[in-house]
Amino acid sequence: MMRTETDGIDSALARIAAAIEPQSSVPVSVQLRGALEYGIATGDIPANARLPSVRRLAARLKLSPVTVSSVYTALQARGHIEGRIGSGTFVADRAPLPPSQTQRLADFERQIAALVQAGRELGLSRQDIAFRISMAPPAAVLPLRILVLGTFLDATKAYANDLEPYLSDIDTISAASVADLGRGAEPAADLVICPHTLTADAQRLFSNLPVLGMTLIPNEQTRIALAGIPPEANVGVVSYFDDFLPTLKSGIDRFAPHLGRITAVPRDFDGLPDLLARVDVLIYSTGAEYLLKSLRADQTAIEYRHTPDSHAVRSKVLPAIEAVRAKNQTKDTQNENK
Structure with a gap:
């Protein structure tokens, strides 16, 4: 039986199609780029997955091929996807590969x-x-200084805390935001781990260090909170970043399919004060915490917070860390022998 070119990512594409709103104040191209970008970051669209052709995706989403083509071009420029001659367009696998x-x-x-x-x-x-x-005594294991890089420091520290139990006891892990580095902070590190959406920034900021992409999923607290929202609740959804809105909406549809009254908007939406006044529940992305001061005591707020995907940590991140350790240990041995 012949496999379709989107075999394995159809469910992710279906969620993207359902989440894109042509009537939104956020341009459709921004919505699509953000949905694909975050789909790749969360592992919904896995590394090396083959994407639909421009025309096929445009037809599926009822968008102009020009719009889809411009989005593919932007994602390719950011290193998220790559064209393979004679094969099509694929999600890039940016994790550093160990020697064969x-x-x-x-x-x-x-x-x-x-x-x-x-x-x-x-x-x-x-x-x-x-x-x-x-x-012969076993060789001493080289400790590594691991830096987790993110957009918001509080969330990035949470990623680091969630990663720490997976690491060797001899390794140390710290967190920093892109803004911290822009202010001149220079944390000492042997390698950098970041969400896939930030790998280009991380490679620019740490050009001499290996950068590992990290797959994120909604954390357990977020999933439980979403599942516990009453079906009749009037729910408002606010995204800090415009291009994250479709992903935020599709994630809520995935983990709270019982909800029927959802209004999803970007944080600069003109009618936001009125929306906040009438909702029973506010779901907001990390970075939009300032909205909490606008809520009443009888309203519920849920932060849509992520955590590293445990399967991806074990299958991708940990082997990549050990490859970096082995490479650094070899360098140290060679330097000692000089």
């Missing part, structure tokens, strides 16, 4: 040969060499 297993084994074989030769020159037999290897 074949190359590593070849290097290992050369090191063994060199070790055996050195042993023979000292009059040692293969058995002597093997015995000495078995008795």
Whole structure:
């Protein structure tokens, strides 16, 4: 059976289609770019997934092919997607790849040969060499300083706290915002972890360090709060960033499908004061906390907060961290031998 070109991401595209509002004050191109960008960041649209052609996506979303083409161009410029000649457009896999297993084994074989030769020159037999290897103390593990980079410092610190239990006890982790770095802060780090949407900024700010993209999902507290909203509630949704609005709306539709009265707007929406006055529940993205002072005591507020996806941490981030550790350890050993 032939696979469709969007096989595996149809559900994500369906949520994007449902979330885009042509009547919104946010331009459709901004909505689509943000929805695709955050879909990639949250793992809804996974790395190496093949995207629909411009014409197919335009037809599916009932948009102009020119609009879709401009969005693809912008995402490609940001490093989120890439064109592969003769194959189509794919989500980029920006995680640093460790050396291939074949190359590593070849290097290992050369090191063994060199070790055996050195042993023979000292009059040692293969058995002597093997015995000495078995008795050798394990090499000290190199600790790493890991920096988590984000947009809002409070949320970024939460990402770092959520990542810490996965890390080795010898590693240290800290958090910084892009704004902090713009004010001259220079945290010491061996590698940088950030949401996929910030990898271009991180690579610009830390051109000499490896940058790992981090997949985010709504955290457990957010999911529980969304599920607990009464079905009859009048719900207002406010996004700090215009291009995050479709993703915010589709996430709410996904985790609170029982809600029927939802109004989603950007934070600069002209009618925002009236909306805040009449809603029972306000769902706001990180960064829009200032809206809380406009609410009454009988209104409920829920922050749409993210956390690193545990599966992606184990399958992508941790192996990439160990690859960086091995590379740095090799450099240290070479420097010691000079």
